[in-house]
Amino acid sequence: GSWRRRCSIKVGENQRKIQPNIIAYTVDIPPKSHRCGELRSGDAGEEVILHGWVQHIRVVGNGLLFGILRDGEGKVQITANGHQQRCAEAYEILKRCSLESVVVARGKVVSRPESQRNPHYSTGDIEIELSEVTVLNRVQRQLPFLPDAGLGSLQNRNEIGKGNPEAMTESTKKEKRTKLGEGDTSVSVSETARFENRYLELRKKRMQQNLRMRSKIFSEARNYLLDQDFVEVETPTLFRASPEGAREFLVPTRRRGEFYSLTQSPQQYKQLLMGSGFDRYFQVARCYRDEEIQGDRQPEFTQLDMELGFVDRKMVMNTVEGLMKHIHKTVLGTPVQGSFPVMTYDYAMRTYGSDKPDCRFGYKLEDVTDTLQETDLSTLWRKSFPLSSISVMSPYQDEAETLELPEYYAHVCCKWDGLGKYLSKKQIRSLVDEVSRRVHMQSPPVSFVHFSTKQLGGPARKYLGDDGADRLVTKLEIDEDDVVFLAGCPNVPWELDRIRNMMGKLRLEVARALEERGYWHRESCMQPIWVVDFPLFELADVKEIHSNDNLRGIGDCKVVKATHHPFTAPHKEDLSLLLQAQSVEELMNIRSQAYDVVVDGVEVGGGSIRNHTPEMQEFIFHLLRIDGGQFPHLMAALGHGTPPHGGLAIGLDRYVAMCCDEESIRNVIAFPKTGTGRDLLVGSPRQVPKAQLDEYFLSVQPE
DSSP: OHHHHHHHHHHHHHHHHHGGGGGGGTSOOOOOSSOGGGOOGGGTTOEEEEEEEEEEEEEEETTEEEEEEEETTEEEEEEEETTSHHHHHHHHHHHTOOTTOEEEEEEEEEEOOGGGOOTTSTTTTEEEEEEEEEEEEOOOSOOSSOOSSSOOSHHHHHHSSSSOTTOOOHHHHHHHOBTTBSOOTTSOOOHHHHHHTHHHHTTSHHHHHHHHHHHHHHHHHHHHHHHTTOEEOOOOSEEOOOOSSSOOOEEEOSSTTOEEEEOSOSHHHHHHHHTTTOOEEEEEEEEEOOOOOOTTOOSEEEEEEEEEESOOHHHHHHHHHHHHHHHIIIIISOOOOSSOOEEEHHHHHHHHSSSSOOTTSOOOEEEOHHHHTTSSHHHHHGGGOOOSEEEEEOSSSSSEEEEEOOSOEEEEEEEETTGGGTSOHHHHHHHHHHHHHHTTOSSOSEEEEEOOSSOOBSTTHHHHHHHHHHHHHHHHTOOTTOEEEEEEEESSHHHHHHHHHHHHHHHHHHHHHHHHTTSOOOOOOOOEEEEEOOBSEEEEEGGGOOSOGGGTTSOSOEEEEESSOTTBOBOGGGHHHHHHOOSHHHHTTOBBSEEEEEETTEEEEEEEEBOOSHHHHHHHHHHTTOOGGGOHHHHHHHHTTOOOEEEEEEEHHHHHHHHTTOSOGGGGSSSOOOTTSOBTTTTBSOOOOHHHHHHTTOOOOOO
């Protein structure tokens, strides 16, 4: 009845819609002879077949038509003269062709007149005189935006070239180029539109180059490691829930109450491989973490995962250096000379306020505790530390341990030469507030002083006093308009690291502010460095620990947490300290055999030597209040003969972004998630029918 009528009407509508593109199903598509971007003047006179998208069309009168044909690797100018019999049919087809339609074009390569050559394009010396065009898919509707590089609006397309659609000066291109690609800034494209139509965004030259660069980096990394006798092994994505650190994605099954978890990393599997005789393993691995998306992170990401058996830290680092040098030379064309510089975690924090230091500029942190001890700055800092002690769940007894905070305060500073000339006090204060917001402190122990012959300015001036200011001027060799940022805390290692981290963030924030205003620029030098000797443990709020039932219900206190993960081995020189420690304070001084590789202030990879005996692993689990019974597979393998081993994982999304000079990893991922973890292109995550939930014994609680 009515359903059949509706169905018949719908079928009829679809039949009519198919008609404009029906020819695409009736023709044999000839193989292309060249890529659009590879033709040169030496190919003049040659007959070619090209596949691509129609980027521009311009009819200039007298039956003459110019256009641009684009594929994934470049573009070329096409022409057709409607008065010539050879070109007439192609002219009529292109004249009616909508932009971004897919075509096969056949024609002859001809040299452009000298006056119409375009040195800004690789194919700027030639054009294709068309003899045949077949439209394989005609665009039927208005596109949300045009992906072509820098020529976004119809008005601009008609004005550019005047007979030469490619003619475009460098200054014009710079004006139209944006951070998100090379789209026309006169046509504002929202992030939502770009993510909902990602396939259009990916047609942009910049995105094409980025993803091809990504592919080449993957290929060169794989080839290098295979040449070094590594074995590529794929490990499962469906894993079991375990307290490795981050919150996991759970995957329900049709067995009541049983769940998989998506792997945070292949960490445990690769350690099992070390006990299986594969002492040189790697894979390009997909990893998943169900954490709050901050900054430029993604809930799923890709890493180059490596593990080696019968090695120490230096051997792993040498392998990674060889790999990165190979990529820099073959892909980037910028060889790295010599070994990567090495600095300790302690030095990095004391000097740069970060365990991933940006060494491209100075303005280092300095300890001024002795210089400022007689000032009233401690009064200012105490607002941020109202408690005289903190409570930490002790690894040695089933109760909290009280750690007293000393009255003696440490002071850290960072001097910026002449900053007062470029930023006002209000602007400087807003930078301090921004850093405070990021570290979630309402009363941050950070302030500043602006030194001027006219008047000492800044919120810390009254606490510093004249004597303190004089001592600071002498120690730091302060000149006119210098600004000194100051911070302080109780003199204990974990609090010192905390304020150094704040000062490090402030150091980067000031650099960013100066760059935005055009006062200076940090060149990307792509020089990798090593940061080693990380602490084995750190203090964390209990709410930050996931998937550890042993920490549930212990109250609002801090706990001892693995700095990297619970499988990291202690430093060789600190083994006796570890075995003799009896308090949390002693544990905080123990170093690990962890190491990170850092490029221009970004951690691109991290790893460690692992615990390879069940006794040491069980001891570390005990200190972290982790039940070793959650890792029966790993504990059994360690006890059945696993050699000393270690490895490293390179975050490929971040590393590729740096190689492509992109600020956001979203620009080197084909289909990224938004800042809220959503895929707007396919509409995920989404709700599912109740019947499907019932199949997995699930129900959704009301808000």
